[in-house]
Amino acid sequence: xxxxxxxxxxATKKYAGVPAIEDVDFALLRGEIHAIVGENGAGxxxxxxxMAGVVDLTSGQMLVEGREVDPKTPNEARxxxxxxxxxxxxLVPTMTVAQNLFLGxxxxxxxxxxxxxAAQQFMQSLQFDVDPTAVxxxxxxxxKQMVEIxxxxxxxxxxxIFDEPTASLTPEEKKYFFDLLYNLKARGVSxxxxxxxxxxxxxxxxxxxxxxxxxxxxxxDKAKFDRARIVQAMVGxxxxxxxxxxxxxxxxxxxxxxxxxxxxxxxxxVKNNSLSVxxxxxxxxxxxxxSGRTETFKVVAGVIKRxxxxxxxxxxxxxxxxxxxxxxxxxxxxxxxxxxRKIEGFFETRSVADNIYLGLLAKLRGRRKLVSKGEAAAxxxxxxxxxxxxxxxxxxxxxxxxxxxxxxxxxAKSLVQEPELxIFDEPTRGVDxxxxxxxxxxxxxxxxxxxxxxxxxxxxxxxxxLSDRILVQRMGKVVEEYSALDATEEKIMYAAIH
Amino acid sequence: MIAALKQWSDRLLGRGDAAITVxxxxxxxxxxxxxxxAAVVAELEAPQDLASDxxxxxxxxxxxxxxxDAGGVEAHGVEALxxxxxxxxxxxxxxxxxxxxxxxxxxxxxGGAHDxxxxxxxxxxxxxxxxxxxxxxxxxxxxxxxxATQPVERWKHDLMELGRSGRLLExxxxxxxxxxIAARLGHxxxxxxxxxxxxxxxxxxxxxxxxxxxxxxxDGVVVDGLPGYPSRIAPAADGGFWLSAFILRTQLxxxxxxxxxxxxxxxxxIEPQYWxxxxxxxxxxxxxxxxxxxxxxxxxxxxxxxxRSYGLVIRLTDKGLxxxxxxxxxxxxxxxxxxxxxxxxxxxxxxxxxxRLLRLSIDDAERSLGLQDATPVxxxxxxxxxxxxxxxx
Numbered sequence: 001x002x003x004x005x006x007x008x009x010x011a012t013k014k015y016a017g018v019p020a021i022e023d024v025d026f027a028l029l030r031g032e033i034h035a036i037v038g039e040n041g042a043g044x045x046x047x048x049x050x051m052a053g054v055v056d057l058t059s060g061q062m063l064v065e066g067r068e069v070d071p072k073t074p075n076e077a078r079x080x081x082x083x084x085x086x087x088x089x090x091l092v093p094t095m096t097v098a099q100n101l102f103l104g105x106x107x108x109x110x111x112x113x114x115x116x117x118a119a120q121q122f123m124q125s126l127q128f129d130v131d132p133t134a135v136x137x138x139x140x141x142x143x144k145q146m147v148e149i150x151x152x153x154x155x156x157x158x159x160x161i162f163d164e165p166t167a168s169l170t171p172e173e174k175k176y177f178f179d180l181l182y183n184l185k186a187r188g189v190s191x192x193x194x195x196x197x198x199x200x201x202x203x204x205x206x207x208x209x210x211x212x213x214x215x216x217x218x219x220x221d222k223a224k225f226d227r228a229r230i231v232q233a234m235v236g237x238x239x240x241x242x243x244x245x246x247x248x249x250x251x252x253x254x255x256x257x258x259x260x261x262x263x264x265x266x267x268x269x270v271k272n273n274s275l276s277v278x279x280x281x282x283x284x285x286x287x288x289x290x291s292g293r294t295e296t297f298k299v300v301a302g303v304i305k306r307x308x309x310x311x312x313x314x315x316x317x318x319x320x321x322x323x324x325x326x327x328x329x330x331x332x333x334x335x336x337x338x339x340x341r342k343i344e345g346f347f348e349t350r351s352v353a354d355n356i357y358l359g360l361l362a363k364l365r366g367r368r369k370l371v372s373k374g375e376a377a378a379x380x381x382x383x384x385x386x387x388x389x390x391x392x393x394x395x396x397x398x399x400x401x402x403x404x405x406x407x408x409x410x411x412a413k414s415l416v417q418e419p420e421l422x423i424f425d426e427p428t429r430g431v432d433x434x435x436x437x438x439x440x441x442x443x444x445x446x447x448x449x450x451x452x453x454x455x456x457x458x459x460x461x462x463x464x465x466l467s468d469r470i471l472v473q474r475m476g477k478v479v480e481e482y483s484a485l486d487a488t489e490e491k492i493m494y495a496a497i498h
Numbered sequence: 499m500i501a502a503l504k505q506w507s508d509r510l511l512g513r514g515d516a517a518i519t520v521x522x523x524x525x526x527x528x529x530x531x532x533x534x535x536a537a538v539v540a541e542l543e544a545p546q547d548l549a550s551d552x553x554x555x556x557x558x559x560x561x562x563x564x565x566x567d568a569g570g571v572e573a574h575g576v577e578a579l580x581x582x583x584x585x586x587x588x589x590x591x592x593x594x595x596x597x598x599x600x601x602x603x604x605x606x607x608x609g610g611a612h613d614x615x616x617x618x619x620x621x622x623x624x625x626x627x628x629x630x631x632x633x634x635x636x637x638x639x640x641x642x643x644x645x646a647t648q649p650v651e652r653w654k655h656d657l658m659e660l661g662r663s664g665r666l667l668e669x670x671x672x673x674x675x676x677x678x679i680a681a682r683l684g685h686x687x688x689x690x691x692x693x694x695x696x697x698x699x700x701x702x703x704x705x706x707x708x709x710x711x712x713x714x715x716x717d718g719v720v721v722d723g724l725p726g727y728p729s730r731i732a733p734a735a736d737g738g739f740w741l742s743a744f745i746l747r748t749q750l751x752x753x754x755x756x757x758x759x760x761x762x763x764x765x766x767x768i769e770p771q772y773w774x775x776x777x778x779x780x781x782x783x784x785x786x787x788x789x790x791x792x793x794x795x796x797x798x799x800x801x802x803x804x805x806r807s808y809g810l811v812i813r814l815t816d817k818g819l820x821x822x823x824x825x826x827x828x829x830x831x832x833x834x835x836x837x838x839x840x841x842x843x844x845x846x847x848x849x850x851x852x853x854r855l856l857r858l859s860i861d862d863a864e865r866s867l868g869l870q871d872a873t874p875v876x877x878x879x880x881x882x883x884x885x886x887x888x889x890x891x
Contacts, residue, residue, distance in 0.1 A: 254526050256819060260723060262519035263749070274522035310512030313519045318722055320514065469525065481524050485868050 284467025353380020
């Protein structure tokens, strides 16, 4: 048997005495695509962070090509040939794409034009349509992800770790990405691939490792897995029928019109867009990246502003509204659960309870002059229990939670405001299957309670499983509407593309 | 002062009343072709209104009232009544007989217990453009007088003059008296008695249906923000109502309505059929004003182009929520639906634009919209609050 290019033996990492991974054995072969799957909190990210030199092992060994190593920083790991593309982008937002690509590789004198040309050629070789002169903060999530991937490939790594690489990619972009993986494999690069989308793991990987609660469950060839076996191994129970398994046979009847967007315009992103959202229904919004879905609903929620002149109208319960800050929208009963939870969703260095309490304070129109720590703790505790947020306590910092639990904090922060209209933007991006089920159940309950719910998602099975009606957006406006009973993946995708 | 400044800034920035936006056809208003596909019962001469006594359908067609038996196949109908002036509104009385409006200026009862009763004024003002009647079992008759300045057939003039002189009237048949329930309406067109005893009235130029139970001031809005101008409203057999919208809103017309100088000049200098205004039918001549995006692409007029005329009937629940809608789209023919009544499991619709009486099986329509095959939505087992052990508020 050939020596694994990367190996972990009895790897254990503890945070404040609590093991994130424990006695994990893992081996990566040369030129293989190896998927690591598991629920949020299963230890996937910690395992890969150990390999990438982001965190130290508490005990155990790491070997690269049979030689024991102990990378202390990502740079050291990169020198060993191990690079990581993070789940939430680690780019410098104020720098351009090209500058981010060559970050850490700068020479004494850098000719900016030369960097841009090199970056342009490199991005084109990967078939990534990203302008190298664009400032990263102005890019959408998918394009940021592309830059991350390009940066890892550029560093000639022998092992590249992808943490949720496809979460923000459209189906077309995913295809490019998978082609890129096969390309890397053909060049002898080994790939570790973390994904919550099990179909992707089954599609692209050679072998699959499953973790649960920080422990290794099984590693086997892809051919020996099917979806049900993976899910069962991941969560210890069969969830395959409750997630996206069954097609809708009934839809909720339409209630009163809560939101009416009429001829909305916002720069080049939203073009004369009109739509309605009704009480007691889940309105799914599907569209490719750049179709203006997120921007439309960010205007509704006051996160961004529509065109100053002739920007169209937004009517909430028949009353025209125009918000300059989200707090005004929150007070009127509109909440927007962001797609980018790390940047816009919570204060990562504040505790879970504080984050949830801040949501409540936003609703109170500044009337609360003194903040009660006791009240914050009580509110936090109540919502941690309600949404089954898996944290040691309310005083745990949000950054220390897994992706799924962070998402629940963001949702709790919104629901504490008792909204009438809830806009979920990519509610299950980077979330494990267990948490996806819980979040879906929560969204359904909100609609059953009579709330108007909007779910923006790039993942078609999710849109189809959740929505009562589906709006398809393309080039800045809604171009098609389907009842969930009529919709098929083909119809929706056709409307989104053509 | 502040209001004037606000108006000025709105005009400058395209906000508020000057936003020139139109609600979209989505949700239960999503377009289909059910009116376009409806069976043609009869070609008519000058149809105005439609009524049903439960067994037959009656059509006010010029000077005549024609009877069509439900489910019958007569192409011409049987002449039931004839008058000396055009009939502009028609209602069947619960105890037998009819209420008709002649030329919009006289409400006359024919047959039944109050045969020969006439009303030419209400609340001290003469009737001018009575366009809809609705009788109830308590011996009262609701009527809408669309405009105090323009006759029934000049509704387009009333729209372009931003008419606000419509009235909702109620006549006590036993006493022979009439009273004004509401005035200063933006073209009252269609009224109906609701299940709670209140009166619903369509205020066309404000695209809404209002509810009145007492005097003068509306109790509330039943439905507003409609994408069309509502016309007559009639009860549905299993509760709720049928609301027809005879013309449709477009951004171009909304724009013209906010430009008084343009409008006044247009009214003065252009023939009404060529105005930039909604119409009951369109596509008759190339001289008609072109709507925004009203263009052929690859030789085909796109069905989603902003229409000059359209066919629309909306099914409302008894609470005023929109359940579903029936359409004849821009590229269709059955436009200008001014009335819709239910009879014998069918919906009869009057296309004034095409001068046709149409019939549609309600079961078939609901089945095609997926409303009958769908499993009823189960009651939620538990709400989020209940799941968390809290009483629901």
